[in-house]
Amino acid sequence: MNIVMFLAPFSLGLGLIAVAAFWWSLKAGQYEDPAGDAARILVEDPEDRPG
Amino acid sequence: MALIGDAVRADLGAFLKAHKEGGPTLDLLVPDVRCAGCMSKIEREVSALPDVAAARLNLTQKRLAVTFRSDAGDPGAVVAALTRLGYPATPFDPGAAREAHDREGRQLVLALAVAGFGAMNTMMFSVPIWAGLFGQELGPATRTLMMWFSGIVGAPCAIYAGLPFFRSAWRSLKARRANMDVPITVGVLLTLAISFSETILGGRDAYFDAAVSLLFLLLIGRWLEHRLRARASSAAADLLALQAPTATVLGPDDELIARPLADVQPGDRLLLRPGERVPVDSRVLSGASELDNGLLTGETVPVAVRLGSVCRAGALNLSGALRLVAMARSEDSAVAAIARLVEAGAQSRSRYVRLADKAAAIYVPVVHTVALLTFLGGWAVGLGPREALIRAVAVLIVTCPCALGLAVPAVQITASSRLFRRGVLVKSGAALERLAEVDHVIFDKTGVLTLGYPRLLNPMSSPVKMAAPLARASSHPLARTLAAEAGAGPLADDVVEFPGQGVEGTIGGRRARLGRAQFVGVDTAGAQTEIWFGFEGETKIRFRFADTLRPDVAGVVASLMARGLTVEVLSGDLAGPVAHAAEMAGIAEWRAGCTPQDKAARIDELSRAGRKVLMVGDGLNDAGALAKAHAAMAPGTALEASQNAADLVFSGERLAPVVEAIEVAESARRRALENFGFAALYNALAAPAAILGLVNPFVAAIAMSGSSLVVTLNALRTGLRR
Missing domain, CATH: 2.70.150.10 (Calcium-transporting ATPase, cytoplasmic transduction domain A)
Structure with a gap:
């Protein structure tokens, strides 16, 4: 039974990390331009082109 | 295009904003960007301009943010570069109001995240407890431990995620009314209190997970509603930024x-x-x-x-x-008298009671009475106060208006997304509800039945081509229409513009004039809606223009009538043109020469007779009528005051969006009523079960999320094309 005392806080910690990560992504403006982010992946960066 | 061309010449320094770090920034609205190709082309070209430090395009909002290296940066050059690339752009000021709106949205999303975390993690501890309910091995000590865990995680999350509801309930109670947030608040707080007392007393019914997941589902509805408002207001601001x-x-x-x-x-x-x-x-x-x-x-x-x-x-x-x-x-201009009409109209419209509030008015007292009777009745038949209270709380939980809270917002956001794709902007959910009730449609003539700008009546290609080089050089609206008809091509040389008369220039070595009849050398009393063209000493050609009807007017009117709506035209124009337009559109009832007050009075008269009027208008003279009408639509070319007074704004040359909006509004209303019906049925089954003590935390969790799911899926049907 003692394992519960370890696992329960551990899983809560994981959950809190997920909430913190979401909060950070919200703050960092990652949901400001979903269409643009999807399109940017298709744009070739001139510097990245293999020589 | 007029605005764009002129913007290049004028100084746009007014739109430069000092930035905290680095050079000044400029925000531009670029409505025509669609794809990744446009985006990279624009960013590359604009970044390459001298003095530009960075350019980033937001494809979702179609906005370009340009940062300059120093104060010497030239916004005009950026606009000119964009125009050269084929993307007309307009500077705009995002404004402080939208920032505040956005903050509210972020708070809601954060509350949603916390509620989601709480719901999942509380549920994790609930599962072993539920397992215990079905006779699996779970000692009382372990069960109490699990209940403590779920309480410690669930209660703080529920308090934080519930704040938006608690605040709204408090505001509504202070105004001596009960909205949907009152039973939510009472339900959540009572549930938390009872669950804690059960945990302390070593009971087996703790509803922490129910309280949090309830708030999670409700917050989804709340957030959808917020999205609808936020998107509508930013799209409306974009339309106006393009205009003036x-x-x-x-x-x-x-x-x-x-x-x-x-x-x-x-x-x-x-x-x-x-x-x-x-201006x-x-x-x-x-x-x-x-x-x-x-x-x-x-x-x-x-x-x-x-x-x-x-x-x-x-x-x-x-x-x-x-x-x-x-x-x-700008605020005081010309609109003072009309602003009063708009205000009066807005007041009458704010008395409109929304569907969800109508439902809440019935629902709140019924549910609270049932819960109270369960407690008193249970106590009276000898259950003991503790068991009776648990049953009363179970009633509050299973009947909590999850499905009701989602029923309307989910329908309205799918309906407005569907309309948005068709070029119709819905400003609020209430607008859709009012639009569904409409039984009489009033059209303005100029700009609504007609396009609102002149079109060439005799577009024969050879004369148009001949006159085009001069037309391209002129800034007169009729000449511009002519130039647009001809398309791209050469420009006349040595062009001189005579204000109020016309333009003169050299085409292929010959002098030619384009303008009024007398200016070109024709001896007739030229009307305002025609221009003449001729080479020196040759036959003159006449181009006639008229404000033509939108191409699909007759079809739209016919399909409105087929739906059983009556149609009428109210115009400030003279009787002749109004009668002609009405006849072409197939509308029998029309009035000409209406003042803004006449229009508003006509709407008053109709609404006193019990009619629900949809007003479609674009002018400042319509603003009062738009505000007074039960529902109002304006084309995207309308003036700011009219767009503000209207509930829906549609774009494009066709009038069909009016019919489409009514159709979608009606189907949204049907879906919302179905959802209410389903929620009522669900409560009719769940409440008696709770009263009889058949509901435990497991059943409550299944019933609650199940009913919300059904309601949401039904709402999504509105978005489907039939």
């Missing part, structure tokens, strides 16, 4: 300064080129021209203005450049 960006103010040395409308002060000297709209009420200092007051009064016959004439804001300058002196600020 700046006034051109003359500086002390006659230099041109572009200034946002709100910053124009009385006494400022303004330059008004042909094709521009009068604020003003008087003519020099120059002569004709003004089209169509948007203000509905009249299509231009009015001549000269030194000392008063120009009202919103009028379109047709022929010559004018110098004006501003007489009023």
Whole structure:
């Protein structure tokens, strides 16, 4: 039974990390331009082109 | 295009914003970007301009943010570069209001995240407890431990995620009303309290997970509603930014300064080129021209203005450049009388009770009475106060208006997304509800039944081609229409523009003139809606223009009538053109020469007779009627005041969006009523079960999420094309 005392806080910690990560992504403006982010992946960066 | 071309010439310094770090920034609206290719092309070209430090395009909002290296940066060059690439752009000011709105949205999303975390993690501890309910091995000590865990995680999350509801419930109670948030608040707080007391007393019914997941589901509904409002307001702001960006103010040395409308002060000297709209009420200092007051009064016959004439804001300058002196600020301009009508209308509209609030008015007292009776009745038949209270709480939980809270917002966001894709902007959910009830439609003529701008009546290609080089060089609206008809091509040489008369230039070595009849050398009393063209000493050609009906008017009117709606035209124009337009559209009932007050009075008369009127109008003279009508639509070309007074704004040349909006609004109403019906059925089954003590935390969790899921799926049907 003692394992519960370890696992329960551990899983809560994981959950809190997920909430913190979401909060950070919200703050960092990652949901400001979903269409643009999807399109940017298709744009070739001139510097990245293999020589 | 007029605005864009002029913006290049004028100084756009007014739109530069000082940034905290680095150079000043400029925000531009670029409505035509669609794909990744456009995006990379624009960013590459604009970044390559001298003095530009960075350019980033937001493809979702179609906005380009440009950062300059120093104060010497030239916004005009950016706009010119974009125009050259084929993407007309307009500077705009995002404004502080939207920032505040956005903060509310972020708080909601954060509350949603916390509720989601709470729901999942509380559920994790609930599962072993539920397992215990079905006879699996779970000692009382372990069960109590699990209940403590779920309480410690669930309660703080529920308190934080519930704050938006608690605040709203408190506000509504202070106003001595009960909205849907009151039972939510009572339910959540009572549930938390009972669950804690059960945990302490070693009972087996703890509803922490139910309280949090309830809030999670409700917050989804709340957030959807917020998204709807936020998107509508930003799209409306974009439309207006495209329409009336700046006034051109003359500086002390006659230099041109572009200034946002709100910053124009009385006494400022303004330059008004042909094709521009009068920015604020003003008087003519020099120059002569004709003004089209169509948007203000509905009249299509231009009015001549000269030194000392008063120009009202919103009028379109047709022929010559004018110098004006501003007489009023933008907010005070020309709209004072109409603003009063709008205000009166807005008041009557705010008395409208929304569907969800109607449902809440029935639901709240019923549920609370049932819960109270369960407690008292249970106690009376000998259950003991503790068991009776648990049953009362179970009633509150299973009947908590999850499904009701999602029922309407989910339907309305899918309905408005569907309309948004078809070019119709819905400003609020209430607008859709009102639109569904409409039984009488009133159209304005100019700009609604008609396109609101002149079109060439005799588009024979060879004369048009002949005149096009001169037309391209002119800024007169009719010449521009002619040039647009001809498409791209060569420009005439040695062009001289005679204000109020026409243009003269050399095409292929021969002098030619384009303009009024007398100017070109024809001896007739030329009407305002025609221009003449001719080479020196040759036959003159006449181009006639008219404001034509939207292409699908007759079909739209017919399908409105087929739906059992009655249709009417109210116009400020003269009887002749109104009768003609009404006849072409197939509308029997029309009135001409209406003042703004007449229009508003007609709507009052109809609503007193119990009719629900949809007003479709674009002019300032319609603003009062738009605000008074049960529902209102305006085309995207309408003036700011009219767009503000309207519930829905549609774009494009077709009138079909009106029918489509009514169709979608009706189907949204049907879906919402179905959802209410389902929620009522669910409560009719769940409440008796809870009263009889058949509901435990496991059943509550399944029932609650199941009913929300059904309601949401039903709402999504609105988005499907049939």
